[in-house]
Amino acid sequence: MKQGFVYLVGAGPGDYGLISIKAIECIKQADTIVYDRLADDRLLDHARPNVELIYVGKASSDHTMRQEDINQLLVDKAQENKVVVRLKGGDPFVFGRGGEEALKLLKNNIKFEIVPGITSAISVPAYAGIPVTHRGIATSFAVITGHEDPTKAESNMKWDKLATAVDTLVFLMGVENLPHITRKLIEHGRPAETPAAVIRWGTKPEQEVLVTTVGQAAGDVAAKGLKPPAIFIVGQVVALRDKLAWFDNKPMFGKKVLVTRAREQASALTEGLAKLGADCIEAPAIKIMPPETYQPLDDAIAAIKEYDWLIFTSVNGVEHFFARLAAAKLDTRAIAAKVAAIGSQTASRLQSYGITADIVPAEFRAEGIIEMLEPHITAGMKVLIPRAVVARDILPEKLKGLGACVNVVPAYRTVTGDTDGQVLADKLTAGQIDLVTFTSSSTVTNLLHLLGANGAQLVAKAKIACIGPITAETCMNHGIKPDVIAEEYTIKGLVEAITTLFCD
Numbered sequence: 001m002k003q004g005f006v007y008l009v010g011a012g013p014g015d016y017g018l019i020s021i022k023a024i025e026c027i028k029q030a031d032t033i034v035y036d037r038l039a040d041d042r043l044l045d046h047a048r049p050n051v052e053l054i055y056v057g058k059a060s061s062d063h064t065m066r067q068e069d070i071n072q073l074l075v076d077k078a079q080e081n082k083v084v085v086r087l088k089g090g091d092p093f094v095f096g097r098g099g100e101e102a103l104k105l106l107k108n109n110i111k112f113e114i115v116p117g118i119t120s121a122i123s124v125p126a127y128a129g130i131p132v133t134h135r136g137i138a139t140s141f142a143v144i145t146g147h148e149d150p151t152k153a154e155s156n157m158k159w160d161k162l163a164t165a166v167d168t169l170v171f172l173m174g175v176e177n178l179p180h181i182t183r184k185l186i187e188h189g190r191p192a193e194t195p196a197a198v199i200r201w202g203t204k205p206e207q208e209v210l211v212t213t214v215g216q217a218a219g220d221v222a223a224k225g226l227k228p229p230a231i232f233i234v235g236q237v238v239a240l241r242d243k244l245a246w247f248d249n250k251p252m253f254g255k256k257v258l259v260t261r262a263r264e265q266a267s268a269l270t271e272g273l274a275k276l277g278a279d280c281i282e283a284p285a286i287k288i289m290p291p292e293t294y295q296p297l298d299d300a301i302a303a304i305k306e307y308d309w310l311i312f313t314s315v316n317g318v319e320h321f322f323a324r325l326a327a328a329k330l331d332t333r334a335i336a337a338k339v340a341a342i343g344s345q346t347a348s349r350l351q352s353y354g355i356t357a358d359i360v361p362a363e364f365r366a367e368g369i370i371e372m373l374e375p376h377i378t379a380g381m382k383v384l385i386p387r388a389v390v391a392r393d394i395l396p397e398k399l400k401g402l403g404a405c406v407n408v409v410p411a412y413r414t415v416t417g418d419t420d421g422q423v424l425a426d427k428l429t430a431g432q433i434d435l436v437t438f439t440s441s442s443t444v445t446n447l448l449h450l451l452g453a454n455g456a457q458l459v460a461k462a463k464i465a466c467i468g469p470i471t472a473e474t475c476m477n478h479g480i481k482p483d484v485i486a487e488e489y490t491i492k493g494l495v496e497a498i499t500t501l502f503c504d
């Protein structure tokens with residue numbers, strides 16, 4: 001019989017990438033995940049579809065499950081023979097109460113493992129360009145709770161030793177206690193002019209860094225209204241930030257970008273922009289669905305040998321065509337026709353099915369495509385175009401004009417995405433979106449549909465980036481002027497174009 005087991009797992013400080021391979025393996029296996037205010041929600045995407053998710057962090061009511069109850073929950077779930085992952089920010093043993101949970105499991109004879117995480121104590125300073133040790137400047141560092149109640153008669157903190165014995169001091173959970181912490185440090189001999197920094201939401205696009213001194217920290221934080229979660233770091237190493245700041249120096253750091261692509265296809269764009277430091281908000285304006293019926297596509301596939309040309313106009317067309325080919329228990333070998341792929345991304349997706357397109361028009365306009373196809377098409381040739389239900393009709397008409405017998409079959413359907421238009425409208429109104437990205441005409445029309453009456457005016461409050469001229473034309477038709485249009489009509493091209501917009 002399967003035995004209950006608990007993994008106490010560190011989820012890292014916030015940046016999605018700062019989690020271990022082992023932690024992800026645990027998340028994948030889990031029957032139950034018990035998590036608090038998490039590093040990144042996307043980590044839960046690794047979980048199995050039927051996983052049980054239990055949130056024990058602060059809810060909107062600011063209510064947190066008591067630690068004893070969390071300990072008991074872990075025991076109960078393990079006793080139901082579940083594989084339980086207890087997912088925590090940073091490292092489970094650095095002010096994470098992982099030790100208490102492990103002791104409780106031990107007491108109940110439940111097997112457990114600890115999966116360490118990257119603690120905020122070291123990584124948050126690193127993202128602010130502050131090394132916790134540095135040759136010639138700091139040979140030691142300490143990680144200290146800043147949470148101690150200042151009204152407590154007997155302090156557990158050895159302030160007299162801490163203040164001066166260690167070069168770099170990193171306080172967690174201390175923002176609200178800064179007046180007390182800094183007073184104690186100064187009282188016990190740390191010079192008031194020692195460099196210090198407060199770093200909020202470190203490693204995330206929202207990261208804020210306040211450089212100050214021990215003497216001025218409390219006042220500066222109050223003046224700026226900095227709230228948790230933040231760390232407070234004290235020591236000469238803070239001065240290195242002047243030279244070593246890297247994360248918040250990225251060209252798009254702090255910029256909020258709307259990604260309107262379908263959810264399944266958003267990641268390449270999001271990752272490309274995140275590398276530039278952007279904070280991407282995935283708000284799918286479209287959703288790719290199967291067509292009302294696959295019958296015409298299935299009929300065409302049944303007669304696939306009769307076709308002289310197959311024309312794919314998009315990656316989605318390729319995906320849906322091959323899915324139906326497989327459903328008919330056929331594969332690439334069934335295709336004898338010549339193949340045209342519009343755009344390099346469509347061609348590369350075909351390549352993944354072992355098909356090298358015979359022609360790849362880089363031009364997306366029907367006129368340009370026809371120009372490339374014309375020498376290859378003779379009267380009576382049969383052409384199959386599996387594509388979106390609603391798509392531009394010029395291409396088949398032009399092909400018919402050349403005497404070809406054209407069959408356009410619906411391979412997929414683009415519908416409006418599930419995004420909440422009102423939330424987006426509010427963000428745009430408040431000027432909280434710096435850039436809107438459009439990767440197809442349908443992202444434009446559907447975003448405007450989601451936004452309602454003043455959609456075009458709202459979108460125009462942000463900068464606009466389009467993947468190519470057709471998408472740009474759709475924008476213009478709706479009264480939206482793109483700020484930049486990719487030269488190469490791919491996600492890579494779009495990211496490059498956006499870079500030029502923000503890097504001058």
Ligand code: SAH
Pocket residue numbers: 013014088089090091092093094095096118119120121124171172173174199200201202203204228229230231
């Ligand atoms: N186990 C965690 C710490 C939990 S205590 C770890 O190893 O990182 C919670 C405190 O950690 C917060 O009050 C704050 O001081 C700090 N913290 C965690 N993540 C942070 C982040 N991304 N930016 C700044 N401080 C963070």
